[in-house]
């Protein structure tokens with residue numbers, strides 16, 4: 001499948017937006033803080049990777065790499081970090097390196113790591129691109145292609161899922177029961193998930209796929225978010 005790159009635009013307040021989906025890449029209330037609240041804390045990270053040999057995170061939708069950069073920072077700053085962190089992320093419409101630079105300019109706290117990510121950024125070609133970072137202790141597998149086509153071919157034991165598609169009404173395939181069942185097949189025992197969406201169809205689909213769910217207080221304007229254990 002040929003890749004159609006993302007079409008990145010910015011709203012008046014600077015929030016990055018996708019012209020293909022008509023949705024924002026992260027909340028208007030602050031991307032880095034949302035990443036830490038929803039995806040890291042929602043999966044009980046950094047605690048769960050501490051003193052482990054290896055820990056595997058899988059994300060649905062790499063986007064601008066915001067969640068990845070927040071995770072890399074937390075891992076790097078943690079003296080008890082796992083020996084190896086594997087971060088697998090699937091992306092149907094990757095962003096050009098020029099657009100990544102525009103988006104990353106909004107997050108000075110990640111400037112140093114974001115520059116490294118852009119240095120390693122692969123060509124926008126279908127398939128898995130493995131980036132070895134932090135002297136090989138951080139492995140980023142960027143899968144460029146449709147998640148529904150790519151995941152069945154993946155061999156992984158995932159400890160934590162970051163569910164971060166666009167809103168379910170704009171991006172329904174990333175919140176569908178068949179997709180959640182693909183995630184369940186990749187779940188290691190005790191795998192957790194976190195997402196900002198508490199939509200009824202998301203909760204029903206995840207439960208059907210075998211995840212036990214719990215609502216927690218959401219970030220900024222959102223009353224609730226969702227976490228789960230497989």
Ligand SMILES: C[S@@+](CC[C@H](N)C(=O)[O-])C[C@H]1O[C@@H](n2cnc3c(N)ncnc32)[C@H](O)[C@@H]1O
Nearest residue numbers: 061062063064065066067091092146147165166
């Ligand atoms: C909300 S954005 C992700 C933001 C990202 N996690 C970050 O930290 O910057 C959702 C992403 O899902 C991607 N996406 C949508 N449908 C997809 C599909 N079927 N397969 C893979 N990626 C998809 C979009 O292109 C977009 O980059």
